[in-house]
Amino acid sequence: MQRALHIDPKKCTGCLQCEMACSYEKDGVFNPSKSRIKVFTFHHEGRFAPYTCTQCAEAWCQKACPVEAIQIDAATGAKVIVDARCVGCKVCTIACPFGTVNYNSVTGKVIKCDLCGGDPACASACPTAAITYVDADWTGIDKMRAYAEQSLAGTA
Amino acid sequence: MAWTRKILRVDLNNGTCTAEALNMAWAKDYLGQRGLATKYLSEEVDPKCDALGPDNKLIMTTGPLTGTMASTGGRYSVVTKSPLTGLVACSNSGGFIGAEMKNAGWDMIIFEGKSAQPVYLYVENDTAELRPADDLWGKSVWEADELLHKKHQDPLLRVACIGRAAEQGCLYSAVVNDLHRAAGRSGVGTVMASKNLKAVAIRGTKGVGNIRDPQGFMAAVNAGKQVLADNAVTGQGLPTYGTQVLMNVINGIGAMPTRNMREVQFDGASKISGEAMHEPRKSDGKPNLTTNAGCFGCTIACGRISTVDRGHFSVENKPEYWGNSGGLEYEAAWALGSDTGVDDLDAITYVNFLCNEDGMDPISFGATVAAAMELFQEGAITTEHTGGIDLSFDRADTLVKLAELTAKGEGFGKDIGLGSKRLCEKYGRPELSMTVKSQEFPAYDPRGIQGMGLAYATSNRGACHLRGYTVASEVLGIPVKTDPLATEGKAELVKAFQDATAAVDSSGLCVFTTFAWSMENIAPQVDAACDGDWSVDKMLEVGERIWNLERDFNMRAGMTADQDTLPKRLLKDAATVGPAKGRVNDLDKMLPEYYALRGWTADGQITPETRTRFRL
Numbered sequence: 036m037q038r039a040l041h042i043d044p045k046k047c048t049g050c051l052q053c054e055m056a057c058s059y060e061k062d063g064v065f066n067p068s069k070s071r072i073k074v075f076t077f078h079h080e081g082r083f084a085p086y087t088c089t090q091c092a093e094a095w096c097q098k099a100c101p102v103e104a105i106q107i108d109a110a111t112g113a114k115v116i117v118d119a120r121c122v123g124c125k126v127c128t129i130a131c132p133f134g135t136v137n138y139n140s141v142t143g144k145v146i147k148c149d150l151c152g153g154d155p156a157c158a159s160a161c162p163t164a165a166i167t168y169v170d171a172d173w174t175g176i177d178k179m180r181a182y183a184e185q186s187l188a189g190t191a
Numbered sequence: 192m193a194w195t196r197k198i199l200r201v202d203l204n205n206g207t208c209t210a211e212a213l214n215m216a217w218a219k220d221y222l223g224q225r226g227l228a229t230k231y232l233s234e235e236v237d238p239k240c241d242a243l244g245p246d247n248k249l250i251m252t253t254g255p256l257t258g259t260m261a262s263t264g265g266r267y268s269v270v271t272k273s274p275l276t277g278l279v280a281c282s283n284s285g286g287f288i289g290a291e292m293k294n295a296g297w298d299m300i301i302f303e304g305k306s307a308q309p310v311y312l313y314v315e316n317d318t319a320e321l322r323p324a325d326d327l328w329g330k331s332v333w334e335a336d337e338l339l340h341k342k343h344q345d346p347l348l349r350v351a352c353i354g355r356a357a358e359q360g361c362l363y364s365a366v367v368n369d370l371h372r373a374a375g376r377s378g379v380g381t382v383m384a385s386k387n388l389k390a391v392a393i394r395g396t397k398g399v400g401n402i403r404d405p406q407g408f409m410a411a412v413n414a415g416k417q418v419l420a421d422n423a424v425t426g427q428g429l430p431t432y433g434t435q436v437l438m439n440v441i442n443g444i445g446a447m448p449t450r451n452m453r454e455v456q457f458d459g460a461s462k463i464s465g466e467a468m469h470e471p472r473k474s475d476g477k478p479n480l481t482t483n484a485g486c487f488g489c490t491i492a493c494g495r496i497s498t499v500d501r502g503h504f505s506v507e508n509k510p511e512y513w514g515n516s517g518g519l520e521y522e523a524a525w526a527l528g529s530d531t532g533v534d535d536l537d538a539i540t541y542v543n544f545l546c547n548e549d550g551m552d553p554i555s556f557g558a559t560v561a562a563a564m565e566l567f568q569e570g571a572i573t574t575e576h577t578g579g580i581d582l583s584f585d586r587a588d589t590l591v592k593l594a595e596l597t598a599k600g601e602g603f604g605k606d607i608g609l610g611s612k613r614l615c616e617k618y619g620r621p622e623l624s625m626t627v628k629s630q631e632f633p634a635y636d637p638r639g640i641q642g643m644g645l646a647y648a649t650s651n652r653g654a655c656h657l658r659g660y661t662v663a664s665e666v667l668g669i670p671v672k673t674d675p676l677a678t679e680g681k682a683e684l685v686k687a688f689q690d691a692t693a694a695v696d697s698s699g700l701c702v703f704t705t706f707a708w709s710m711e712n713i714a715p716q717v718d719a720a721c722d723g724d725w726s727v728d729k730m731l732e733v734g735e736r737i738w739n740l741e742r743d744f745n746m747r748a749g750m751t752a753d754q755d756t757l758p759k760r761l762l763k764d765a766a767t768v769g770p771a772k773g774r775v776n777d778l779d780k781m782l783p784e785y786y787a788l789r790g791w792t793a794d795g796q797i798t799p800e801t802r803t804r805f806r807l
Contacts, residue, residue, distance in 0.1 A: 048430075048492035050485030051287075055260040058398060063405070065259050066294060066398025068347070078370065079514030081481035081496040160260070162420065162490035 037112050039171035040087065040148070040155060046165035047083040049076050056160035060151055069139060071148040072157045072166075085166055087157070088135040088148040090114055096147070099130030112171065113150040121145060193255035193402060193720035194218060199297045199319055201312060203386050204245070204304030208312070208319040213298050219723050220806065222730075224254035225281045226697035226737040228270035228299060232279065233740055235301075238748035242274035242378075243385040245305040251292065251351070251391065252300075254699025255721050258293030258399035258487075260409070262416050263701035265290045265487025269374040271382045275362045275555070275610055276629045276653045278745045282365070282379045283657070283696055285486030285494075286372030288393060291349035295395030306387040311339070314393045324389040331355055331548045331598075332367045339392050351391045354549030357384035359600020361608030363555035363631075371517025371547040372486065372494075377630060377652050380550045408719035415704075415712050416490050422707035424667070429493035429703065430483050434521035435465030437634075444666060444675065445769020446639030447525070448632060450532045450584050451561040452625045452758075455636045455766040459534025463524050467536055468495070474502045479536055481515050491703060495519060499544070503537035505591045517547050522656070525634035526557025531564060532585035539587075542594040549598035555610055558631035560593050562611040562624055571618040577603045625761075628653035628754050637757065637776040638766045640665050642673070642681035644776035645785055648755045649685065651741035657702060659688035669706055676770070678777045682784035693741075694734035736805040739789075739797055743807055752795025755782060 054070035062069055072087035094114045097105040104120035105127060107113070121144040127136045128145060136147040148155075150168075158168040169176075196213045214231075221227040228250040240246040249271045256264040267289025273280035292300065295316050302312075309328040310321045327335045332354040339350050349369065357364030357380040364380030365373040374380075402408045419425040428436040441447050442460035449457040461467060468480040477498065485492035497518025499506045506512040519527075519540055527539040546553040566572040567582035574581065580592055580603060596604025606614055611631050615624035625632050630653025637644030642661035650658040661684050665675035673684060691710060695702050698717055705713075710727045718725035756762075761776045786793060790801035797807070 048483055048485035048489075048494075050489050050492060051487055052260065052262075052490060055488065059260060059409075062398065064398030064400035066396070066400075067290075068294065068396040069398065078516070081498070081515030083482075083484070162262075162416065163492075 037171040038153070038168050039090065039174055040150070040158065041167045041169045041174045042085050043165050043177070044082060044084040046163045047074060047085055048163060049074055049083040050162065052160040052162060053085055053157035053166055056156040060156035061146070069141075069146070071146055085157075086135070088114070089133070090148070090150070095130040095132065096127035096136045099126045101126060108149065108152070111150045111153045114147070115149040116145055116147060118142075118144050193259065193399070194223065195293060195296050195298050197297055199300045199314070201300060201302045201319070201321065202304055203302060203306040203310070203321070203388065206306070206310075206321050208321065210317070220733065220736060222255065222694065222697040222717070222733050223298065224252050224257070224266065224268050224697045224699060225270065225283070225693060226733060226740070228252035228268060229279060229281060229737060229740055229744065231299070231301065232270055232272070233744050236272060238272065238744050240272065242272045242277065242382060245386075247272050247382060247385075249302040249379070249382050249386060249388070250299060253289050253293050253298055254697055256716060257699030258290040259402070259412075259699070259720060260488060261412050261700060261716050261720075262419055262490040263486065263488060263704050264699050265489065266699050266701055267292065267374075268696065269366050269379040271379055272748070273377040273379070273652065274381050274385075275378040278628060278652060278748055278750055279741050280377035280379050280652055281696070282374035282376045283702075284366070284368055284372050284374040285489065285701060286369035287487045288349045288351045288368040288391070289699070290399075290487040291393045291395045293395065293399050294397055295393050296397050300391070302386060302388060305385065309387050309389050311390040311392060312388065313343070314391070314395075316395060316397055327389045328358065329355065332550050333370060333548045335390055336370055339390060343392065345394060347394060349393050352550070353380045353383050353389060354551070355599050356549045356551045356597060356608065357381050359605070359608065360384075361551060361597060361600060362610045362613070363552040365550045365552050367547055367550045373547065373550065373552070375552045376554065376655065402720050403722055404719045408716065411715040411719050415708060415716060418712055419490055419704060419707050424669070424706040425491045425704065426707075429491050429706070432465030432468075433483065433493045433495045433518075435468060435495070435519060435524055437521045438464035438524060439466065440666065441635060444639055445766060445771045446636040446666075446675070447529055448625070448634065448636040449529050451530060451558075451565040451623065452632065452636065452760060453565070454768070455639055455771060456769050457529040457532075457534075459532070460529060462534040463519070463528040463536050463539060468497065468518065472500050474500050479540060480518060486701070489701065493703060497540050499541045500537045503541070504588070505538050505541040512541060512544060516544050519543050522634050523553035523557070526554045526561075526631075527590065529634070530557050530561040531590055533587045533590050534585075535587040538591055542590055545594045545598050551598060554633055555631040556594070556597060556607070558625060559607050559609070559611045559614055560590060562615055563593075563607060565623050566615065566618050566620060569620060569623070571620050576606070622759055625758050626654055627757060628750070630654050635662055636766070636771070637761055638774050639769065639771035640675045641678050641776060641781070642675070642684050644757055644761065644778050645681055645685045645781040646688070648757055648778055648782065649689075649785060651738065651745060657692070659685045659692060660702070661685055661688050663688070663706065667706070670709060676774060678780040682781050682788055685781075685785060686788050689738055690731055690734035692734070693737040694730040697733065697737060739801060739805050739807060743797060746797070755795055
């Protein structure tokens with residue numbers, strides 16, 4: 036079964052455990068500025084929203100890459116940067132409609148979420164289950180259940 | 192390692208920024224943050240100096256776990272000599288600025304001297320420079336924060352800033368970071384203003400690494416996170432209700448200081464409680480509380496994000512206050528509410544916004560308003576002094592007006608900015624000031640919680656709950672339940688809490704973890720991260736050393752042991768209602784034992800033996 040990151044912003048507290056877990060997993064340091072997942076704070080609305088790559092089936096970053104440095108991990112479906120090939124041209128950062136591929140000026144390569152090979156560190160670190168790693172075909176199941184419960188209440 | 196081993200020294204006289212190596216010998220004795228910065232202060236600053244003069248220094252400091260994945264590992268402190276107490280000040284804050292400082296590669300920033308013109312410090316990793324702040328001076332924290340983000344075109348910039356209250360000399364001004372977190376107590380913001388330093392803006396992209404034993408560290412961190420999640424207080428109570436979970440509990444045991452501490456229970460407590468913040472409003476059906484929020488790395492997330500009812504008189508026609516911002520924590524709700532007799536949740540939420548917006552300690556502000564209200568009731572202050580404002584207890588409109596004036600240093604707000612001690616002296620009734628060593632009390636009446644009386648009397652920064660929170664034991668049963676009305680064993684309890692807290696405050700972690708964590712949970716995280724031995728015993732030894740160092744600084748500043756006391760009201764006037772009815776605080780039954788346990792003389796002096804033991 037293929038899995039996908041599922042994000043429920045309502046549960047997020049903005050603690051950045053996910054950003055630290057991501058950077059630690061990838062770079063061995065706690066460094067939110069190099070995280071592949073970012074948490075956005077909407078102060079006036081009192082909302083937090085973690086955001087990262089959704090692993091598009093038809094990935095524009097991959098299509099845009101002139102050196103085929105973005106490959107598909109067959110096991111997870113993740114679009115993965117092959118560092119040895121990446122020339123840091125940044126075209127993929129322009130092609131991605133969501134801004135989730137970004138350049139790392141320290142390495143001269145781009146970085147993006149690769150689902151940590153099937154065990155995403157951000158999901159493990161999240162204290163509130165705002166980030167989970169679930170059946171890719173059923174990311175809507177919690178929402179469905181909530182509405183199903185509501186409709187049940189209507190028939191009571 | 193965990194420390195970056197680098198200090199940024201900012202000379203405001205000459206406008207220079209210089210990097211220097213962290214004194215690792217001191218780090219081994221004082222760990223970091225509170226302890227290590229106090230060591231620097233103690234070595235570099237004459238304790239007798241004018242707190243608001245150029246000879247005082249202001250230190251922003253992180254702990255070795257700041258910026259790591261350890262839960263709550265985002266704390267930083269501001270250490271200086273306090274203009275409110277004349278003693279050592281160490282105010283701790285969460286939010287994100289501490290971790291950013293560490294990510295930029297600095298353990299500590301030491302500000303010395305005084306700038307001729309308003310400036311702010313801009314730090315981008317190794318690069319640090321002072322820049323003109325003429326356009327920021329006179330602005331609130333919130334305005335300055337927005338201007339700095341625009342100026343640098345950098346949404347990821349983190350900012351710590353003072354507001355107009357500090358610029359106007361309010362003696363309990365805070366350094367506010369990330370809009371609504373604050374190094375709140377003892378007037379550390381007033382010191383920053385005295386140096387013409389408006390803000391510190393930091394961007395760090397280096398990351399925090401150099402963990403001594405990465406695998407061991409992550410194992411200890413994950414184990415710690417699990418303990419916090421499984422604990423009823425840190426896993427449920429605090430995320431759901433914040434520290435406001437305490438309002439009804441403390442009121443119930445008759446330890447809720449009310450109307451300038453004349454009473455010990457507040458009839459309006461339930462209206463301003465954590466539970467009330469969840470109640471939908473009549474006007475728009477929304478509760479006061481929008482969501483909880485975590486500081487950097489915190490898996491507890493006790494922070495409150497709230498709104499004020501748009502129809503409430505305090506924000507009518509002020510759309511700039513209709514959005515969400517930092518909501519009430521227990522101390523603020525108590526000081527702004529119970530202590531003034533105001534039971535209007537929207538009014539105190541709005542005033543809390545103002546405290547954040549212009550950098551005022553809501554505890555000292557609320558308690559000073561409470562003192563002013565009693566002075567007014569006693570006829571010592573009249574409407575002639577206040578410019579026509581009726582200072583009667585319980586009046587929400589008065590509280591709101593005074594907050595607006597004090598935030599800007601206008602009118603009678605200038606007097607409120609003096610703090611309770613100086614205000615009561617000015618109006619000839621010093622006995623009405625509810626302070627220890629000139630700092631206002633927090634939200635636990637020591638007649639109903641005896642150990643807190645000793646904790647307040649001996650706290651190194653004046654009345655404060657965060658120097659030895661025996662409430663945990665006396666009320667909540669953490670780590671063991673003790674009788675809040677008993678004095679037996681409290682000297683030992685207070686000392687244990689004070690030492691442990693000093694160590695936690697030096698690590699980069701939040702003291703709220705200790706609702707669930709003991710030193711057995713904390714030491715392994717520090718030990719795995721840092722070079723050297725950081726066993727439980729070593730942590731407690733470091734805590735005790737820090738306590739003695741702070742005491743030593745205070746004594747050198749001119750403090751005397753007869754200041755280790757409480758206002759007469761708490762020692763002579765018995766509680767009239769509740770479980771503590773008939774009780775005063777029996778400080779005299781606890782203090783001699785405490786001195787002995789500390790290794791101090793019967794008159795509170797540190798003995799030569801204790802000095803030697805802690806290498807003071």
